[in-house]
Amino acid sequence: MEHLKPLRLRCFVQNYDWGRSGEESTVAKLFSLNSNSMIDPDKPYAELWMGTHESGPSFLAGSETDGLDGVGGDGMCAVSLKSWIDENAGAVGEKVVEKWGRDLPFLFKVLSVAKALSIQAHPDKELARVLHKSRPNIYKDANHKPEMAVALTEFGALCGFISLEELKGVLVGVPEVVDLVGHAEVDQVLNIKEQDGEEKAKAVLRSIFTQLMSAGKDAVFEAVAKLKSRLNTENKVRVLSEKEQLVLLLEKQYPSDVGVISAFFFNFVKLNPGEALYLGANEPHAYIYGECIECMATSDNVVRAGLTPKYRDVQTLCSMLTYKQGFPEILHGIPVSPYTRRYLPPFDEFEVDHCCLPTGASAVFPASPGPSIFVVIAGEGSMQTGLSGKDAMITDGDVFFIPAECEISITAAFGDDFTSGTLQLYRAGVNSRCFK
Incomplete structure (x- = not known):
């Protein structure tokens, strides 16, 4: 050769x-x-x-x-x-x-x-x-x-869906999510049991996430404003969680965006220098801050649905995801x-x-x-x-x-x-x- x-x-x-x-x-x-x-x-x-x-x-x-x-x-x-x-x-x-x-x-x-x-x-x-x-x-x-x-x-990213138990905690503790998806969707998640199996959990997660990402602009505007006001008030009497602090940061960058609220559904990953995160097809993510080396298959295909002024393809994104839950491998x-x-x-x-x-x-x-x-x-x-x-x-x-x-x-x-x-x-x- x-x-x-x-x-x-x-x-x-x-x-x-x-x-x-x-x-x-x-x-x-x-x-x-x-x-x-x-x-x-x-x-x-x-x-x-x-x-x-x-x-x-x-x-x-x-x-x-x-x-x-x-x-x-x-x-x-x-x-x-x-x-x-x-x-x-x-x-x-x-x-x-x-x-x-x-x-x-x-x-x-x-x-x-x-x-x-x-x-x-x-x-x-x-x-x-x-x-x-x-x-x-x-x-x-x-x-x-x-x-x-x-x-x-240090590199911050949202990556993959949180566990079922964590999601239940979000639905109990973040009323603005309930405002956007309704009590019926929330009850479906809260009533899921471990013995119901992974596929049932994925189906319910898919339903509530699709409902959230498809919410109307006026409803999202009101929910994000309510969330921002609540967290800023509570910040005076308690220390906000990392995810809550992140949500306020995202709201400053992308006001009235449904991605601000949907961040509660994803794992917040913070990589130290030298650590790596990989992402397969149809897995949701969003890089937040920092600098990295990135490698991928030769492609520029991106399906977006939040935190962006670019074209959003909500229906395609919500239908393509794997809806796997749990923290990603580092x-x-x-x-x-x-x-x-x-x-x-x-x-x-x-x-x-x-x-x-x-x-x-x-x-x-x-x-x-x-x-x-x-x-x-x-x-x-x-x-x-x-x-x-x-x-x-x-x-x-x-x-x-x-x-x-x-x-x-x-x-x-x-x-x-x-x-x-x-x-x-x-x-x-x-x-x-x-x-x-």
Whole structure:
């Protein structure tokens, strides 16, 4: 098989309104370094995209080499990563081509979140095909979108439905929910018993959640106003719960939005740096704050129903959800070398490595049957391939495409102090279990 060399990439930024502004955004800093552009202090920088999706494609950097053959210099050329892969046999590996075609099966991102993203879910493949065919202007592709977020900072998210017992507590303690869904729906939930079984619990949860999300604007406006007034009053005589404090924060960001009240139905997850959360198809979630590395199947399909000024597809969202209940699994990464931890979600399309190298230390990433993308988050050092034997200097903001069957080694620079010598990078690749 033809052996190809690493490629330096120029990547795409998304300026969604929920992103962090200017210098406060890691996405802005990385994009500025990656593209040699100035940061606009008044513009939100939400997502750095690294991959082949048409909504934010990566391009090969200019043709001038800076150490490694095939690693570009500072200029931008008109060759997209997707078109280059299509023209270069072996770029993604035979097994990837057999399963997903000649393209990257994953999309890699960095996120900087200043305010809550929409309450959303991503369709499975069957539903994605239907949605894309019927409304291609809204649902941009026919692929599913399982995803994983690895926290760079403390990272807050709503994820999945709370347990049945917790839900009963909400219905007793949050009268504004009762105002919107009615006593009959509430009584159905309160009368569910453990022996009734999981499917009955899911059916009742689906009914009450659909009723809540379908409530009229006037009723929602009144209920949110009542909730806000009640919590602000009670805050003077007791300490509000974390969920209640979150609800007040969401109300400031999205006044009179049904998502403010529906937040009571979801688990509030707070990740510490280095912890990860994965989300399968048809699972509800909303990122709230913080910065993370995100990886997903190559798709941009999002079905929204709250906390957003964008198009809401309430009927589709409520009909597609799994209605699983309980707290989600948190991943902490598995050590695969002295300086590298691997996050393995239950999805074939991707895995993520975090490599943190102290000054002067090195890590080897063995040749893989599939492709990888590397992003340098902090520090500087050098990259070497077994093919060229040459070193290329790397620093924060650098992004590389590593073809299949290409081994590389990374070494952190020697700095004047340990902080300046620390090199942090993340790698996305096809889930290694696919090659066993």
